[in-house]
Amino acid sequence: MQLGDYLPIAVMGLLALIFGGASYVLSGLLAPRKPTPEKLQPYECGIVPEYEPPQRFPVQFYLIAVIFIAFDIEVIFMYPWAVRMRDLGMFGFALMGSFMVMLIVPLIYIIREGVLDWAPRRRHSRDELIARYRAEHEAAAREEAA
Amino acid sequence: MDWVDYLIRSVVAVVVFAAILGTCTLLVWFERRGAAWMQVRVGPNKAGPFGLLQTVADAVKLLTKEVFVPDSADPLVYRIAPLLSLLPAFLALTIVPFGPGFHIGDRYVPMQIADLNIGILWLLCMSSIAVYGYILAGWSSGSKYPLLGAVRQSAQVISYELVMSLAIIPVVIWAGTLSTSGIVEAQSRYHWYVVPLIVPAIAFFVSGIAETNRPPFDLVEAESELVAGAITEYGGVRFMMFFLAEYTNIITISAITTTLFLGGWNGPILFGTIAGWSVVPLWGLFWFLLKTGVLLFVFIWVRVSLPRLRYDQLMTFGWKIMIGVNVAVVLAVSFVIALMEQGALPMFWAPPGR
Numbered sequence: 001m002q003l004g005d006y007l008p009i010a011v012m013g014l015l016a017l018i019f020g021g022a023s024y025v026l027s028g029l030l031a032p033r034k035p036t037p038e039k040l041q042p043y044e045c046g047i048v049p050e051y052e053p054p055q056r057f058p059v060q061f062y063l064i065a066v067i068f069i070a071f072d073i074e075v076i077f078m079y080p081w082a083v084r085m086r087d088l089g090m091f092g093f094a095l096m097g098s099f100m101v102m103l104i105v106p107l108i109y110i111i112r113e114g115v116l117d118w119a120p121r122r123r124h125s126r127d128e129l130i131a132r133y134r135a136e137h138e139a140a141a142r143e144e145a146a
Numbered sequence: 147m148d149w150v151d152y153l154i155r156s157v158v159a160v161v162v163f164a165a166i167l168g169t170c171t172l173l174v175w176f177e178r179r180g181a182a183w184m185q186v187r188v189g190p191n192k193a194g195p196f197g198l199l200q201t202v203a204d205a206v207k208l209l210t211k212e213v214f215v216p217d218s219a220d221p222l223v224y225r226i227a228p229l230l231s232l233l234p235a236f237l238a239l240t241i242v243p244f245g246p247g248f249h250i251g252d253r254y255v256p257m258q259i260a261d262l263n264i265g266i267l268w269l270l271c272m273s274s275i276a277v278y279g280y281i282l283a284g285w286s287s288g289s290k291y292p293l294l295g296a297v298r299q300s301a302q303v304i305s306y307e308l309v310m311s312l313a314i315i316p317v318v319i320w321a322g323t324l325s326t327s328g329i330v331e332a333q334s335r336y337h338w339y340v341v342p343l344i345v346p347a348i349a350f351f352v353s354g355i356a357e358t359n360r361p362p363f364d365l366v367e368a369e370s371e372l373v374a375g376a377i378t379e380y381g382g383v384r385f386m387m388f389f390l391a392e393y394t395n396i397i398t399i400s401a402i403t404t405t406l407f408l409g410g411w412n413g414p415i416l417f418g419t420i421a422g423w424s425v426v427p428l429w430g431l432f433w434f435l436l437k438t439g440v441l442l443f444v445f446i447w448v449r450v451s452l453p454r455l456r457y458d459q460l461m462t463f464g465w466k467i468m469i470g471v472n473v474a475v476v477l478a479v480s481f482v483i484a485l486m487e488q489g490a491l492p493m494f495w496a497p498p499g500r
Contacts, residue, residue, distance in 0.1 A: 008260050009259065011155075012162070012236055016163070028213075031211055040215075043289055043378050057297060064301045068307075071469075072311065075315075078315055079324070083318060083322060085319040089484045093480045097480075111466060
């Protein structure tokens, strides 16, 4: 294994870039160019856009990014172990088992804290809502009958 | 390895590149025509026989469309984002072994562009940086739908990236190598890993669908909410680059799933000679293309059949179900392997030399 093995990959990348660049050039030669102020506006279903792009985002996106960094590094740590697992045997299983516990316990904590809940938290369970709806419905029906 | 070997591998790269472009053309055609067939419509049937040239006509149309940079956009980043999306799509494919290598004279011709000993890590790297193209496209457009789409997409792709990394680990444990050609050789003839590792196989394919932002996980371009997601402001040739990248990614995911779980180029028939030449490479290529083709069909079949998920369902599915199940599978597989190595269990589906 040497650096030369990556040469064909570089060829592939170069081909992709050449293809993209050639398409750009070809389009530059073929395509018309008639910009108008309306055309250069950001997209908004045929009307003039009124609002700027949002500056505030749901915090969940940020949390996902932070959790991802922690978990992805933990998973990458498993790869060297996975390659040698057959030689490590029971010792390797015990080691990685304890590591996995350290991976799973924070995940359960994160889920319990509601970090991964995207929808607003429900105040009532589904059964409660159905029971309440039935009760109202029956009350209305009784009133109508009376 | 001298310069002739590098030249041979470079020629293989050129051939694969051309083949990918051709497959993309066919795949786009089949996506539209096949979807029409499944939904009892006619679909594109005017350009060429069975509408086969429809994609070519589309490409010509896209090339002759006006391209412009919106006022609100960052001009440089806006222009190079499509290329940044195209590049990793092709680079990820370089590690796939398409068939067994063969000899011409005393020169070895591999049916693989680069046989890296860290092939799996290379794949993970490329699928990680693939998200940059879309993020930069969404951010540089300076418009609200692309920005929302790009943020959604990055969250979705990194979440399923984790699932994908976890789903590959059982294969690495079983084969004991990170090299894709080594993994294919370990699944000799019909010892495909899909049999003992059915759960990671499904998890890998599903997370692959999510990584490529295909339905039912195409929330980033949910038309009814975000117009076209990160690529709303793109048109003409720049849109074509994103389109090509998406279909190349689909081919990559199908090819990698075949390599890791469906035995790669291994098949029930792998022998025979014609006029003194071994036809094993042809058989290998045939089995590989057959399995990859079936998976490509599944991609389109899933798209036609399933409705789109809600965003909270997507995240719940990824983080709570897929990660939990895959961690359990990794533990179970390593326990079984440890038992096998101790002799408590008979060796089955073992790599060669064991």
